[in-house]
Amino acid sequence: MSEYQYYEFAAIEGPISDEGLRYARGCSSRANVSRVRWQNTYTFGDFHGSVDTLLKYYDAHFHIANWGTVRLGLAFPKGAIAPEAVQPYLRGGERYEDTLTFKETGNRCIVYWERNEEGGWGWTEGEGLIDQLIGVRDELLRGDYRALFLGWLADFDPDEWREPEDGAVVMPPIAAGLDHLSPALKALIEHFSVDPDALLVAVGLSQASIADRIPITAVLERLPVSEMRALLARVAEGGGSGVMSELNRLTHPRVKIPAGQEMRCTDFAAKTIETREVRLKRDAKAAAAKQQREAELRKQHLASIIQRADTIWSGLDPLMDQKIASAYDQAAVQLQELRDAYAQAGDIGGFQKKLTGFRLRYSNRPAMLRRIEKL
Numbered sequence: 001m002s003e004y005q006y007y008e009f010a011a012i013e014g015p016i017s018d019e020g021l022r023y024a025r026g027c028s029s030r031a032n033v034s035r036v037r038w039q040n041t042y043t044f045g046d047f048h049g050s051v052d053t054l055l056k057y058y059d060a061h062f063h064i065a066n067w068g069t070v071r072l073g074l075a076f077p078k079g080a081i082a083p084e085a086v087q088p089y090l091r092g093g094e095r096y097e098d099t100l101t102f103k104e105t106g107n108r109c110i111v112y113w114e115r116n117e118e119g120g121w122g123w124t125e126g127e128g129l130i131d132q133l134i135g136v137r138d139e140l141l142r143g144d145y146r147a148l149f150l151g152w153l154a155d156f157d158p159d160e161w162r163e164p165e166d167g168a169v170v171m172p173p174i175a176a177g178l179d180h181l182s183p184a185l186k187a188l189i190e191h192f193s194v195d196p197d198a199l200l201v202a203v204g205l206s207q208a209s210i211a212d213r214i215p216i217t218a219v220l221e222r223l224p225v226s227e228m229r230a231l232l233a234r235v236a237e238g239g240g241s242g243v244m245s246e247l248n249r250l251t252h253p254r255v256k257i258p259a260g261q262e263m264r265c266t267d268f269a270a271k272t273i274e275t276r277e278v279r280l281k282r283d284a285k286a287a288a289a290k291q292q293r294e295a296e297l298r299k300q301h302l303a304s305i306i307q308r309a310d311t312i313w314s315g316l317d318p319l320m321d322q323k324i325a326s327a328y329d330q331a332a333v334q335l336q337e338l339r340d341a342y343a344q345a346g347d348i349g350g351f352q353k354k355l356t357g358f359r360l361r362y363s364n365r366p367a368m369l370r371r372i373e374k375l
Helices: 016-026 082-091 127-132 135-141 146-152 165-166 184-193 198-204 214-222 225-236 240-250 266-308 309-322 327-342 347-362 366-371
Strands: 006-011 039-043 060-065 068-075 100-105 110-116
Touching: 006 127, 060 127, 068 135, 068 184, 082 100, 082 146, 082 214, 100 146, 110 146, 127 184, 135 146, 135 184, 135 309, 146 184, 165 266, 198 266, 266 309, 266 327, 309 327, 309 347, 327 347, 327 366
Parallel strands: none
Antiparallel strands: 006 039, 006 060, 060 068, 068 110, 100 110
16 A cells, blocks of 8 residues: 655635745645645655644645554644643643643644554545634633633543543533534544543533634624724734634634533443443444344345246346357346245245256356355
8 A cells, every 4th residue: 555645734814924925835845835735645755844834834734644644633722722721632742642742832723633553554645634624713712612622522431431440530521512512523523533422421421512602793793893993904804714713713612621520531431331332232232123123124025036037047148048148147147036936835845846956047158157156
């Protein structure tokens, strides 16, 4: 299997600076580089720049490789997201390789989600995926921490939380609105998967969905004149996309930081395991019912074949007269169906007698005989 790596960086708040553009161009001679986007695919070689440094200029980063690595990085102005809001969702290396990490560098802070799947996932493509995920950035900026909780949950294995000494470890706050995930959050858990039973339990413990958006006219009416002038100046200077992003965020009600439920990880794991067992029993029951329905339909089908057996036997000769592979395949399928129908009717001897006559008639057709040698 050939190597595949995809790197992309995107500017969300506005075009990057001249300094940023010079650095971005220096990271690769083959990349597609602009003030709003950096893209490159590697089938050999590797990325030679610094992801952290590029995120001083761009606002989002996505990387995927077919050996099993996937990473999303979102950069914010320092202070836009309080470290104490992120901290409860960070594991700090406890038990697992962390999906969610947080770092501050210069005047920026960066949240990373990263997974490394052992054995990889074969063929993959990365182009366009960052556009499905960048909505997470706006959600975090308005205090919606569902993406952080899902990053924590991606590392949660309920079977690892069974020991009594784990009883003192408390879960982080369960973000509100898990019952109605945004398209960006759905894309996030597609690439940074979580235990579906753990997510179902978390949904049950999560507060109701967040409030509806505020009309943009109401947002504009609340802005002081001085702030409106500052926004218009930024638009005139080419920062229109950043202004639109800020105004869009203001149309969403600020989500309150969820209060800690003081639920222990061991209790959450127990609820998850119980939910899993209920699901497995339900799935097994559904599978058995489906199998029974299919068996009954098969029985009815074979009964109809017995009723039409003489017609089917006589129809084999015209197929053989065509002397083509597709007709031989069709004849072989019909003979297999006849065998099963005779067996269901308790007359397998009658089928073998008819089949012996068919083989004698077409003993000079080795291609056909090979198709039915196991009947």
